Amino acid sequence: MIKSKAKTIDDFLANLDQNQRQFVQSYREKIMALVPEATECIHFSTPTFKYEGKAFAGLAPLKEKFSYYPYSTSVISQFKNELSDFETSPKVIHFSHGQPISDELLQKLIFARIMEIEG
Numbered sequence: 001m002i003k004s005k006a007k008t009i010d011d012f013l014a015n016l017d018q019n020q021r022q023f024v025q026s027y028r029e030k031i032m033a034l035v036p037e038a039t040e041c042i043h044f045s046t047p048t049f050k051y052e053g054k055a056f057a058g059l060a061p062l063k064e065k066f067s068y069y070p071y072s073t074s075v076i077s078q079f080k081n082e083l084s085d086f087e088t089s090p091k092v093i094h095f096s097h098g099q100p101i102s103d104e105l106l107q108k109l110i111f112a113r114i115m116e117i118e119g
Helices: 009-014 018-034 073-078 103-118
Strands: 039-043 046-051 054-061 066-069 093-095
Touching: 009 018, 009 039, 018 046, 018 054, 018 103, 046 066, 046 103, 054 103, 073 103
Parallel strands: none
Antiparallel strands: 039 046, 046 054, 054 066, 066 093
């Protein structure tokens, strides 16, 4: 993961190469379109999005791939079958430009986490 002392996502973006910047900005726009009331921050050195004060999505550009953090192990297990083409762990989904997370799957991951937050 790229270590950053950025305080905002815009600061974080300024320190990335063009490929990584486009990735983060693209997913940032998708996330904010799905959850316009979300707040943005840097959490554990990664761009993170919060709903009602709780993290629901995080992005990390790595050297050869990208990571998406749903901040929920149950969300990853809930969509285990749909995530079978991706490298996952209980807390993160790794993907590449050639095999991105589809908009449909991203929406499912986000809304499942929002439902958890709302209880």
